[in-house]
Amino acid sequence: MCRASEIGCHDDEDNGFKADPPYRVDQPLLDRSLTPSYTRAVKLGRREFSATVALGLHILARRASAQGSAKPPRVGYLGSRNPRSTKAFFDGLQEQGYVRGQNFLLEFRAPERPDKYEEFPGLAAQLVAAGVDVILAATPSAIEATTRATRTIPIVGVDLESDPVAKGWAASLAHPGGNFTGFVLDIPEMSGKQLQFLKEVKPDLSRVAVFGDPRVNELQWKATEAAARGAGLTIQALSVRDVGEVPGAIAEAARQRAGALVVLTSPLVFNNLGRITEAAVKHRIPAICPFAPAFADAGGLIAYGPDLPDLYRRAAGYVGRILKGAKAGDLPVQRLDKFQLVVNLKTARALHLTLPQSLVLRADHVID
Template sequence: MHKKFRIRFGFSCSDNRKSKTCPELCRRIENLKWGGIFAIALTFAFGGVAAHAQQRPKVARIGILRVDGSTSPAAMEAINDLKRGLRNLGYVEGQNINFEIRLAENKLERLPTLAAELVQLKLDAIVTGGPQATKATKEATNTIPIVMGRMDDVVEHGLVTSLARPGGNVTGLSFQTGELSGKWLDLLKEALPKLTRVAALWDTTGTAGQLRTVEAAARSMGLHLAVSKVAGLKDFDFVFDGIRKERMEGLIILASPVFTGQRERLAELAAKHNLPAIYYHEGFAQAGGLLAYGPKQSEFSWHRAAIFVDKILKGAKPADLPVEQPTKFDFIINLKTAKQIGVTIPPNVLARADRVIR
């Protein structure tokens, strides 16, 4: 009485083996099945590539701008120090960081053009050497972070609002020559007790604060001070001839990135004219200068600028990063030069030296 109904879901090629259309239909279904599998595989494959591309770390791009040139030991030393500092922080050149380097070859008029080139590259940060390079970069951009590799008197140069809170887009390392220049004269006088006439070599693009301090110190010590102004490299020979003609007995080289880049030449000229000189950077003593007093190079050089770059790459703002100042200073005496120019350094002064080059 009751009829049974059987409902079948799906389809099997065995349902109607005698049908002519069955094999063709089966083939179509099989093709659709494999096509779907292939599409899913492609989705996973390309999805994986896309995910890998998204996970690939960004390559940081850092600019470097300096006054000096590729033949300057100071330039190569600074750039290598920066790269070493960044390597220590996990940055490997060619993998997760690259550099764009511009050197003015001691031609200050080239700095604005070189700074503009770097700004157009839309870099993550620009590391600068000296106030001239920093000023040129700051005038070219107020958005790209600028890190001072090591320079003098950043506040007096008007590059930051204060050392504690720089404001703007500039931060980095700076030492205050106004506090050091009096010390340079003190040490020179102690090394040359009979000193009465002293010259100061001053780069006119540098700060006047260090000059004012050394002038005040000379007056208080009863010394005759003659200031020799330098506006370019071509002035060096002429200036040294004048210093010797005026019978100067000693020389202070005031801080300048132009002078730093020419430390071998300046040390050579001082020795040539038998002028006992004191410098602000230990590199001068290593190059043949008699005396050097300044921030300890191993703790206050471009490798420290790497820390600022790292913080900026991780999201910090230059305006909120206090300018770093040196806390340790080295006094270096080159006895080889002393012997060459006929100067005897008093034993009490030798005892105060952090390093003696023999």
């Protein structure tokens, strides 16, 4: 029987063929009665055969040498240090056939702290100097830095805060052109849904505090402000540039009698969810944030937003396609369309709130 590893091997019995009988040792290779001219022809054929074999071995050796010297692709990752997101990214690459350390190398760069936006240009320059073949830019600041650092290296962006066309990163969502593509959030629709959920929790809601980082949240702020006007709500801006400002900002919202808190997305927020939710519960302010499920897992009342691990898996899919020859400018920038609603009943009890059953039943996940 032949083994599966033997390429071109066939099992004679399985294929209905009878194997040739073994050659007898005493059987001469050539009949002694063969003519001299035929014998010379056989010798010539052997010389040609030897030359062919030698040439084939030479070609195989050159191919093996070329394959052995070929460098594995180098993937750049510029963002923040988040194990859940990076794991999802690696899982997505593996689905594309790329395994870290086996057939691709990773160049990871992150600022000392997620709110150290001024470090991104230098980190982007390092990735360009390292000769990476493609870059995953996982924050707005990372995208801004990498698009300025290179016009040739393909960039796949993950951005919940920006409009890539308004920023000049893409000519259009459908046909970005250039070296950028990625995944972005439909911010106006998201803002309206967040306020809707808060109104369901507190039907008499009239004042909402909006917590964000002014360095990256301008678009989200404007969208939330417009949605609040449409819902007849007054909003209070809480601008935070440093993690140390979090407790004071939320305490100010409580002093101003804000009935609820909308937390905008930013690297600073994502890496300090526990501090934000702790302060919100302390001052008995129901809060909502698009970081789902992370915000609710950290103690926030409601998380409604894109499935972040799925987002990074999809971004890895674009990276894999680019490594296989696709051009970033030919891949459309995609608006996120997979969202999840997570509610935390433990937090609701701590806030002395009873969530509407209709809201709980619509949740994709309930923490109790």
